[in-house]
Amino acid sequence: MSEPLLAVDDLSLAYGEVPALRHVSLSVGRGESLVIVGESGSGKSSLGLAVMRLLPRTARITSGAIRFRGRDGAITELAAADAASLQRLRGREIGMIFQEPMTSLNPVYRIGEQIIEALRTHEVLPRAAARERAAALLAHLGVPEAARRMEAFPHELSGGLRQRVMIAIALVCNPSLLIADEPTTALDVTIQAQILELLKRLCRERGMALLFITHHLGVAREVAQRILVLYAGRVVEVGPAAAVIARPLHPYTRALLQSVPRLGANKNQTILPAIGGAVPDSAHLPPGCAFAPRCPAFVPGLCDRAPPPLSAFGTERSVRCFRAWELAS
């Protein structure tokens, strides 16, 4: 990728003194979909929010850069950007949707109003025109009777419809990147599949890039072109989705694949029955490989001395495991 849309470089982030991301690098090309996978607490949301610079006040970016290439070709370093440039990019060039469509919408405004607000923040156009565009977008997103639904309040809609409204808010200005943080986790299985299908279609139609966050590899495989696996705030594996799923390199990725087989099963899975244990306390990582205490391939004297580096595996893949080569053959 010669000219990525988004390039995160060596990003570290801490809540107070407790690190949540450690030297994370990734890139997303134009129109590409990258899925971040990891158990709850691995730092996925922090990563998404860092790109939007919507982190809570207690969070500090301690190293690294987040470069975003705007429509005009200019690159903005988001980690150091001022409020004005962030406001210009948010909602206009980068959209974001969240896990809880109920609480993510303001309960006191009609949904049409909330979509129009996003549109009119970035584009100068008359109310009537904005309303028309919002309704057309809702209809396009599969909301029945869109014009009438514009008058509804969030509590009058189902979870699936609310998430479509969130998508409309995020997409109404045609952003080139959509960040979706577990957008289907709170939804029923059938609705989940519909929303994933919808997101895929939208990316295709608009040439929009997708940074999709999930703890569920089954969901990841539905939308991903590339997959990045996060463990305890570190990238442990990254590569093309098909290759990662067909032949995972990191023991953690393998465990994820074994424990969450299909979309829809194990809806809120956070522990891995195949390996047991939980993500280590981020303040006290083991001295060697962070996955060592849970790893079936752990070798004393090798894995517990220093953290393994993220190393290239072929041209398109990387993995953070001392034994990846050995295990792959």
Next chain:
Amino acid sequence: MLDYLAGRFGQLLLVLFGVSVVVFVTMHLLPGDVATLLLGDRATAASLARLRHQLGLDQPVIVQYWRFLAGALSGDFGTSLRDNRPAFGEVLAAFPVTLELTLSALLLAVTIGVPLGVVAALKEGTWIDTAITTPTLFGVSMPVFWLGLMALLLFSEKLGWLPVGGMMPIGIHMARPTGLSIVDAALSGRAALVWQAVLHLILPAATLATIPLALITRITRGEMLASMHLEYVRTARAKGLPEGRVIRAHILRNALIPVLTVIGLQLGLLLSGAVLTETIFSLPGLGRLMVDAILARDYPVVQAGAVFVATVFVLVNLGVDLCYAVLDPRIRRQ
């Protein structure tokens, strides 16, 4: 929405009926016979009986209540036992003074309290926050009577900046078409009178506003802090809204809903506070009228006043509830 209104109206009638019963019973359970009180110890049995008959006191209690209720419905509570003027008329004449005092106090409390609460929340944990919140701790527990007297002593007696009491300097006469002194002064077209009316209102209104001001500041701050970290606020920022709009349209807008409830609840406190305030500052309002009437056993005036205050209170609460329904769409469907 119509069902909601109808339901609220039914509630209103019920409350008023309850109030009428309570007022009636209280006045008739008060120790001492009204006729004896009015005529004195040396009245003859015949004159006492005549007066009781005049007042209807020789009728069965149910009949008395029925007459009271029928009269009340048409605004007729009988005549004052002190000066024979219609009791309800006296209440109506005194009400504008109380209304002006209460509204000014409320206006002060809201226009100062809400911005203070917002600033304290936005500057949470800084010295600005502390400087705003610490005084409100004392403010909520301030005895109105003591505060009023202290203010009077300091600003009027000692410093001489503000008038000691009343509504206008002695000797000034103006037409009183509305009974609201500032409005009447404005209608008279004399700027000096408006100024005088405002000067006379400052101390009583500020005294009465102290507790609600402190409460509104605290509630606004608390509600702002509570809504600040909600997910829809994050959505608002994710849209790229300027921070000012995020605060106004999303944080404050939602925080104001509970603040409004508190304001509604404050009105009861304001009305009772007005009684004390009017007494301290010699204002001829409803509070003063009621106190005087109770001391003189002028029960038609007391009854008229109590029913009137209850009606105002219930109507105001209805108004607050309606605002609430407008502000919070989730209420409307219930």
